[in-house]
Amino acid sequence: MNKQRKPEQLDNLLQLIRDCVDKGNYILTEHALLRLKERDISLIDAEWVLKNGYHEKRKTSFDEKFKTWKYAIRGTTIEALDIRLILAFNQEGMVIITIMHVGEEL
Numbered sequence: 001m002n003k004q005r006k007p008e009q010l011d012n013l014l015q016l017i018r019d020c021v022d023k024g025n026y027i028l029t030e031h032a033l034l035r036l037k038e039r040d041i042s043l044i045d046a047e048w049v050l051k052n053g054y055h056e057k058r059k060t061s062f063d064e065k066f067k068t069w070k071y072a073i074r075g076t077t078i079e080a081l082d083i084r085l086i087l088a089f090n091q092e093g094m095v096i097i098t099i100m101h102v103g104e105e106l
Helices: 013-023 030-038 041-053
Strands: 025-029 059-062 068-076 083-091 094-101
Touching: 013 041, 013 094, 025 030, 030 094, 041 068, 041 083
Parallel strands: 025 094
Antiparallel strands: 059 068, 068 083, 083 094
C-alpha cells in the first residue's frame, strides 16, 4: 500500500500570514466568525495577533481530511488578551478556521 506523505510545513509561514493580512487575502470560516462574536474578540485583535504573534508549533496539526496543515498562531492583543488562531492555506489564500482565548480549550 502506497501511503501518501504529508507536505512540508511552510518555511515562511509568519511572512506569508502578514502578507495575507496586509493584502486582505484571507477569509474567516462561519465557525471563526461565530467564535469571534461569542468570545468578544474583534477582527482588529485577530489581525494584530496574526501580524505580531508567533507560530505555536506544538498546537499545529495536519488535517488528514483536507490534506493540509492547520497552523496555530498565538499572541497578545493590544488589550493584553492571550489568544490563538487556527488557520490553513488554500489556492486562494489564508483561511481562518477558529479563534480562542488561550486556556479556554481546556
